[in-house]
Structure formats: C-alpha cells, structure tokens
Amino acid sequence: MTKVITYGTFDLLHQGHINLLKRAKALGDWLIVGVTTDNFDLERGKLNTCDNVMKRIDAVRATGLADEIIIEEYRGQKIDDIHKYGVDIFAIGSDWEGYFDYLKEFCKVVYLPRTEGISSTMLRQEQAVLQLGIIGTGSIARRFVDESKFVNSISVAAAFNPDKAKAEAFCKDKEVSLATDSLDELLAGCDSVYVASPHYTHYDYVKAALEAGKHVLCETPLVLESAQAEELFALAKKQGKVLMMAHKTAYCPAFGHLVSLLQSGAIGEIVDFNAATTTITDMKSEKMDSARFGGSMNENACFPLLPILRLFGTDVKKVHFVSKMKDGVDIYTKGLMLFDNACANFEVGLGAKTEGSLVVSGTKGYAYVPAPWWKTEYFELRYEDQNQNKKYFYPFAGEGLRYEIKEFASATMSDGYFYSKLPEKEIIAMTKIQEAFNKKENLTILK
Ligand code: C2G
Numbered sequence: 001m002t003k004v005i006t007y008g009t010f011d012l013l014h015q016g017h018i019n020l021l022k023r024a025k026a027l028g029d030w031l032i033v034g035v036t037t038d039n040f041d042l043e044r045g046k047l048n049t050c051d052n053v054m055k056r057i058d059a060v061r062a063t064g065l066a067d068e069i070i071i072e073e074y075r076g077q078k079i080d081d082i083h084k085y086g087v088d089i090f091a092i093g094s095d096w097e098g099y100f101d102y103l104k105e106f107c108k109v110v111y112l113p114r115t116e117g118i119s120s121t122m123l124r125q126e127q128a129v130l131q132l133g134i135i136g137t138g139s140i141a142r143r144f145v146d147e148s149k150f151v152n153s154i155s156v157a158a159a160f161n162p163d164k165a166k167a168e169a170f171c172k173d174k175e176v177s178l179a180t181d182s183l184d185e186l187l188a189g190c191d192s193v194y195v196a197s198p199h200y201t202h203y204d205y206v207k208a209a210l211e212a213g214k215h216v217l218c219e220t221p222l223v224l225e226s227a228q229a230e231e232l233f234a235l236a237k238k239q240g241k242v243l244m245m246a247h248k249t250a251y252c253p254a255f256g257h258l259v260s261l262l263q264s265g266a267i268g269e270i271v272d273f274n275a276a277t278t279t280i281t282d283m284k285s286e287k288m289d290s291a292r293f294g295g296s297m298n299e300n301a302c303f304p305l306l307p308i309l310r311l312f313g314t315d316v317k318k319v320h321f322v323s324k325m326k327d328g329v330d331i332y333t334k335g336l337m338l339f340d341n342a343c344a345n346f347e348v349g350l351g352a353k354t355e356g357s358l359v360v361s362g363t364k365g366y367a368y369v370p371a372p373w374w375k376t377e378y379f380e381l382r383y384e385d386q387n388q389n390k391k392y393f394y395p396f397a398g399e400g401l402r403y404e405i406k407e408f409a410s411a412t413m414s415d416g417y418f419y420s421k422l423p424e425k426e427i428i429a430m431t432k433i434q435e436a437f438n439k440k441e442n443l444t445i446l447k
Contacts (some may be wrong), residue, residue, distance in 0.1 A: 002028030002087045005081060007072050009036045011049045013059035014121045016093075016115035016287050021065040023112045024091040032085055033060050043395050044075070047406050048124055056081055056264065082106045092174030124153060130409055131157040133190030133214075135183075136197030137170035140219060144194060145174040147401035153409045160186040161175035187212040192412055194246070196404050197218060198286060200293045203228045206243070212236045215242040217408045220302040224293055226432040233424045235277040242411045242425075244404070250306055250422040251403035254394035258367065259310050261392075266381055268364030270311055271342050275358035277303040277374055278349035278423050287350055296348040297321070297333050297437045302443070303374045304335075304346035305430045306422070312339040314429035319436060321443045326351060334438070375400055 006024040007096045010017050010033075025031040036056050041049050051059070053071065060066055070081065081087065082103065084089060093114040103109050107119045112262030130153060134141050137159050145156050158178035161167035167359050171179035178189050185207070187193070192215040203223045210232065222245045223229050238245035249255050266385055277300045287294045309316075318338040321365050323330040331351025337344045347354055365383035377396040382389050397403075407421060437443065 001031055001062065001220055002088045003029040003030045003032065003086060004091055005032040005034065005078075005085065005087045005104055006091045007034035007036065007078065008092075009041055009046060009049055009120070010056045010060050011051050012127075013051075013056070013063070014118050014120065014123060017060075017117045018063055019115045020093055020112055021060070022061055025065050027089050027091055027110060030067045031065060032070060032081075032087070033066040033075060034070050034077075035060055036125040037073045039256065039343040040073045040075075042253050042406075045395075045397075047150050047397075047402055048121075050120075050124060050127065050410065052155060052410060054416070056235050078103060079106060084258050095136045106370075127413075128151065130154045130192050130215075131190045131410055132192050132194055133158040133160065133178075133186045134176075135160050135186065135193060135195045135209075136201075136219075137143040137161045137166055138196060139172070141194070141196040142174065143399050144196065144401055144405070145176065147399055150398070150402040151324075151405045151409055151414065152407060158186050158189040180265065183208060183327065187214060190214065192216070192242075192277070192408075196246075198292050199224060199298055203232070206232050207235065210239050210241055210243065211243065213239055215408070217242075217244045217246050217404070219246045221245075221298060221431065221434055222427055223431060224438060225435050226428055229428045229431045235427070242408065244411060244420060245302075245422055245427050246401070246404050246409050247302060247306060247422055249303060249374045249376065249405060251407045252376060252394075252396055252400050253403070254379065254392070254396065255307075256421065257392065257394070258369065258376065258379050259307065262311060262360055262362070262367060262380070266364075267360065267362030267366055267383075269341075270360055270362045273308055273311065273342070273344035273359070274346065275307060275369075276303040276331070276347035276349075276354045276356050277372075278347060278353050278356060280353050281350040283351065287431075288327070288329050293438070295329035295331075295333075296350045297323075297335075297434055299350055300348040301333075301335070301346075301434055301437070302430055304348065304358075305361075306426070307432060308337060308344045309347065309426045309429050311360065312337075312342050312344060315339065316429065316433065319433055319442060322446060323443060324352065324446045326360045330437075335433075335437075344404050377427065 004027045087107050089108045091110045094111045097111045129250050159176050164181035167179040193209040195218040319334045323333040332349040335346050358369040358373035360367040369379040379390050
C-alpha cells in the first residue's frame with residue numbers, strides 16, 4: 001500500500017484544495033491529510049485564517065478524499081509523521097516548490113500543480129470585513145489600530161471620543177474615516193465595537209453597543225461589579241452577539257500551551273502560584289485617579305488573575321489583600337488567594353516595581369516564566385533533576401494585540417464553532433475579586 005501525506009490550513013475550503021486533495025490521493029492508495037492547528041498557524045504567521053481548526057477538519061472530511069486526518073501542530077512534525085505513519089509520498093502544492101526538498105531524505109516528495117485563480121486569500125477578501133468602531137482614543141486604542149492591520153478581516157471604520165477634537169486628531173493620525181463625539185453616530189457606522197475608554201465607563205458603553213446589536217470587544221477590566229458582568233453576558237446572549245474581553249496574555253500562543261501542559265500534570269499536582277505585574281506609572285496619569293477607579297488592582301489584576309483562575313478554578317475560598325496607598329489609590333497590592341487544594345499569591349503595582357515573573361509550584365517540579373510573563377514568549381519547566389528541565393519558545397508578535405483581534409474577528413464570523421479562550425465564567429470571577437478589593441473586603445492597608 002502506498003501512503004501519501006499532504007498538509008494545509010484548508011481555510012474556507014475551495015476548489016483549489018479539492019483538486020489538490022484529488023491529485024494527492026491519485027498518487028497512492030491511502031491519503032493522510034494534516035490540518036494545521038490554529039496555534040500553529042499563528043506561530044507561522046498566518047493570522048488571517050477565518051475558520052477554526054474544527055471547522056477546517058470538518059470541511060476536509062466532507063470532501064470524502066481523506067482516508068485519515070491528523071492535526072499538524074509544530075514545526076518539524078512532518079518528519080515525525082513520515083516515520084510514524086510509514087509515509088511513502090509527501091505531496092504539496094507547487095507554491096511550495098523546493099521548500100520541502102529536505103523531506104526527500106525520508107520519502108518521495110511531489111509538488112502538485114496549483115489551481116490558478118482561486119485561493120483562501122481571495123475568498124477572505126470577498127468576505128465581509130468587520131467594520132469596527134472604537135470607543136476611547138487613548139494609547140491602547142492607538143496600538144490597537146496599528147495591530148489591527150495584521151488581521152485583514154477587520155477594518156477600523158470610526159472612532160468616538162466625547163471630546164470631538166481628540167477623536168479628530170486620533171482619526172487623522174491613524175487614518176480612520178469617521179471621527180465623532182456622538183455615540184449614536186459611531187454605532188450607526190460600524191458592526192462591532194472595541195471599548196477602550198476608562199474602566200468606569202465600560203458598563204454603559206458595552207451595554208449601549210450590545211443593545212444596538214453590535215459585537216463587543218472590551219478592554220480589561222470588563223466592568224468592576226460582577227452583577228454588571230453577568231448582566232452584560234446575558235444581554236450579549238439575548239442579542240446573539242459576541243462579548244469578549246481584550247487580554248493580550250489570554251490569546252497569545254504560549255499562554256495556552258503553558259496552561260495545558262500544567263493541567264496535564266507536567267509538574268505534578270499544583271500547590272502554589274506566584275506572579276507579579278507591575279508597571280511604574282506617572283502619579284498624574286488617569287490610571288492613578290481614584291475618581292476614575294484607577295489604581296493597581298483595577299488596572300493590572302486581570303493579568304495574574306487569568307492564570308490563577310485558569311489553573312485553580314473559579315471556586316475561590318478566601319482572598320486577602322495588602323495594599324500600599326497614595327492619594328486614594330493602591331500603588332501596590334499583594335493578594336493571597338486560597339483554594340481547596342492550593343494557594344496563590346500575586347502582586348500588582350503602578351507605583352512600585354518588582355520582578356515580573358511567574359512561578360507555578362508543583363509536587364514534581366515548577367514552571368518558570370521570566371518577566372514580563374504576561375507577554376509570554378518563553379517558559380521553562382524545571383525539576384529536581386536538572387537534566388529533565390525543558391525550555392519552550394513561542395512567537396509573541398508586535399504588541400500581542402493582534403491575537404485577540406484575530407480571535408474577536410473569528411468569533412464574530414463563526415456560527416456556533418467558537419470557543420472563547422477567555423470564558424465568561426473566568427471574567428465574572430475576576431470581576432468578583434476586583435469588586436471585593438474595591439469594597440475593601442479583607443484589605444490590610446500598610447502605613
Ligand atoms: N492549493 C492549491 N491551489 C490553490 C490553493 C491551495 O493547490 N489555489 C494547495 C496548496 O498548495 C497546499 C494546499 O492546497 O498544498 C493547502 O493550502 P493552504 O490551505 O493554503 O495551506 P498551506 O499554508 O499551503 O499549508 O504545513 C502546512 C503546509 O506547509 C502548507
């Protein structure tokens with residue numbers, strides 16, 4: 001039996017893919033098709049994929065041409081697969097001519113003619129592009145516009161600021177066509193909204209956008225009261241719209257893999273956790289304004305709370321906070337969280353600096369992510385026997401916002417296939433902890 005293998009993303013599966021699969025199948029008796037995972041595509045710089053891996057696998061299966069479907073998740077896997085499946089022929093489209101010659105050492109390599117005049121890129125361009133309106137025109141919104149250019153299914157169409165001059169300056173600088181100080185005008189000019197205004201305004205803007213039937217991506221923290229978070233998620237469901245919280249760590253390739261490695265027992269049972277996210281900020285900045293719910297917990301707690309709640313679950317037994325205050329805001333807060341079978345502590349700061357690393361301790365070893373861990377590019381699993389230590393490397397492109405933007409675009413375009421990398425339950429749990437802090441529950445204030 002001659003075994004043939006081919007690989008691809010197979011996004012928006014089209015006739016070009018079908019022809020390729022037919023040609024590959026004709027080379028032998030058994031066709032194995034490797035479909036790239038979403039993470040692998042992100043890693044190799046393919047950020048514009050519309051369909052997620054499950055949808056792409058289903059599409060390949062529906063052609064009836066594949067005898068076996070596998071997923072491709074890392075560079076170098078092709079060599080492993082050739083050995084593992086006893087492959088005789090590796091086949092791929094002629095756009096890759098020469099690129100896979102290194103596989104000739106292991107099996108026959110065939111470059112098949114590519115079908116001209118059709119491609120996923122062309123189909124993506126024909127697809128509706130999400131017209132996005134931005135609420136708030138501060139520094140994060142500026143970075144967002146730059147990063148959105150890497151995701152071609154999104155176009156920033158409008159920006160709102162209650163101060164029209166600010167909206168106009170932003171739009172001129174970032175080449176956005178509509179600058180407005182009218183929320184109605186913004187909502188009329190887009191089909192999705194990115195909320196990047198001060199925290200305390202999030203609730204009203206998200207609610208207005210959802211009520212107007214828009215998909216919403218909102219900056220951290222979504223809101224500062226858990227009842228509001230619950231209400232907004234219920235509203236999103238009722239409206240059939242996506243509500244996502246922006247969080248550059250949650251959607252980047254390394255974080256997801258770190259968590260799944262730890263959940264699979266790579267360091268044994270997890271007993272303790274520590275992570276810090278501190279950024280020295282100007283005391284005059286809005287982030288330090290107590291009237292605007294500034295301060296370290298409101299600004300930065302979503303970062304350490306993400307891995308804590310992911311690893312230990314949302315059933316938090318106890319939280320204790322210790323803060324150093326200045327002008328009514330916490331310039332530094334340490335949190336101790338107790339779960340049934342583990343504890344976690346974190347530090348957040350806008351007015352004090354500490355090492356921004358992350359350590360997860362387990363019964364067999366520990367995970368170490370160097371600072372700034374929230375832009376994870378690299379982490380290590382370390383053991384008593386140092387020979388067992390492992391290093392893991394990942395891309396973290398640009399400011400990292402492109403991952404969440406891509407995720408948001410895919411979510412709005414998927415019909416039922418979407419699984420959020422930052423689920424509602426975790427966002428509500430994060431909000432509860434920030435709310436407890438704002439209510440000064442179990443808070444010790446240092447002199
Ligand atoms: N293809 C084709 N004709 C087209 C478009 C694509 O023959 N008009 C072929 C490609 O050459 C490839 C396959 O269809 O062999 C899948 O294409 P993509 O989905 O674009 O995947 P690609 O990024 O080429 O993945 O490990 C992944 C592989 O290296 C290739």
